[in-house]
Amino acid sequence: EDQVTQSPEALRLQEGESSSLNCSYTVSGLRGLFWYRQDPGKGPEFLFTLYSAGEEKEKERLKATLTKKESFLHITAPKPEDSATYLCAVQAGETSGSRLTFGEGTQLTVNP
Amino acid sequence: DAGITQSPRHKVTETGTPVTLRCHQTENHRYMYWYRQDPGHGLRLIHYSYGVKDTDKGEVSDGYSVSRSKTEDFLLTLESATSSQTSVYFCAIRGTSGRLGEQFFGPGTRLTVL
Numbered sequence: 001e002d003q004v005t006q007s008p009e010a011l012r013l014q015e016g017e018s019s020s021l022n023c024s025y026t027v028s029g030l031r032g033l034f035w036y037r038q039d040p041g042k043g044p045e046f047l048f049t050l051y052s053a054g055e056e057k058e059k060e061r062l063k064a065t066l067t068k069k070e071s072f073l074h075i076t077a078p079k080p081e082d083s084a085t086y087l088c089a090v091q092a093g094e095t096s097g098s099r100l101t102f103g104e105g106t107q108l109t110v111n112p
Numbered sequence: 113d114a115g116i117t118q119s120p121r122h123k124v125t126e127t128g129t130p131v132t133l134r135c136h137q138t139e140n141h142r143y144m145y146w147y148r149q150d151p152g153h154g155l156r157l158i159h160y161s162y163g164v165k166d167t168d169k170g171e172v173s174d175g176y177s178v179s180r181s182k183t184e185d186f187l188l189t190l191e192s193a194t195s196s197q198t199s200v201y202f203c204a205i206r207g208t209s210g211r212l213g214e215q216f217f218g219p220g221t222r223l224t225v226l
Contacts, residue, residue, distance in 0.1 A: 031212060032211070032212045034214060034215075036217075041220075042219060042220070043116075043202050043204075043217035043218050043219050043220050044155070044202070044217045045217075046214050046215070046216055049210055049211075049212060049214055051211060051212075087154070087155070089155075091212060096168065097143065097160050097162055097168060098143060098206050098212060098213060098215070099157055099160065099170065100155075100157070100215060102154045102155040102156070103154055104152065104153070104154040105154060
């Protein structure tokens, strides 16, 4: 059974204080790992797809990295508008229909 | 926003009543998904569709049925709603960009079963 665990559950940062969110996964044949951002009362918003260990993707203050066991979402010099819940999901090689397995998310709060 | 709308956006109903949620997309995507999101569980797949009249179960399909008679509409039905089905329901489509086709989500429907 595919499993995704995100840590920490919640993270409070001061504006400008860089940090990382973790996504550990157990999956049979990873096809892709996805990061989403979710604001309160809204649907998840796609950020990145990572396909293989060693791959990195960047978008503004966010950088996602992937190893064979986990992914990190690095947030550099965050701003209050980066406050959101960040979700990680995996797609395994054996799943049909491009199904995703999600973690429970990390709730990030950035204080001004 | 991938042209996805969900209706209704909020609904309060009573135990035992049937409820149908609608997902509508405007971009002719083949794959559509229904998830529920609950504290402590994250997003879980209920059902998905890979074409008109082609559907399959997800990990939490008990108590739910789906139908897709047109490419643009994917309906989720709770035959007899229970309090355990109080949740936020999200519809998603699989896009056509990228190697795997990323999923894009609608705005959600908040359902309360009293």
